[in-house]
Amino acid sequence: MAIYVDADACPVKAEAERVATRHRQTLYLVSNGGLRPSDNPLVEMVYVTEGxxxxxxxxxxxxxxxxxxxxxxxxxxARCVEAGAHVVKPNGEALTQANIGPALATRDLMTDLRAADPFRQGGGRPFSRADRTRFLDGLERAIREAAK
Known part of the structure; x- marks a missing residue:
């Protein structure tokens, strides 16, 4: 088992590292650069080319x-779920075969709405402590499921 983190703009890198360390699993932090390397031997920093x-x-x-x-x-x-991986969003929500289709449709709809109305720009709510707690719980569940 490996844990991959899409680390560019990910607000829960430290939490993912703590959980990976507790489970003694390799954690790959994948980014275009700009992340400080970790001293943790279970964390591998992967820097991909710009683009x-x-x-x-x-x-x-x-x-x-x-x-x-x-x-x-x-x-x-969607690509990772199709490959059989367990996927967790930073807010703790699991993305599975059962809900990835509606998630893709919602994403596409919101992209179209933003393109149709350039003044419709919204950032959403800030990332909260409750989101971090839900992420920790969601990552724990995903790791237990993946280990089965």
């Missing part, structure tokens, strides 16, 4: 059955 979706491509090429992926990127999540 759109390079980190996503790297993760999707490696994630497979029994792995866990942490990402907010719905198309990447």
């Amino acid at each position: 759109p979706d390079e980190a996503d491509k790297w993760i999707a090429a490696r994630a497979s059955r029994g792995d866990v992926v942490v990402t907010n990127d719905i198309p990447l999540a």
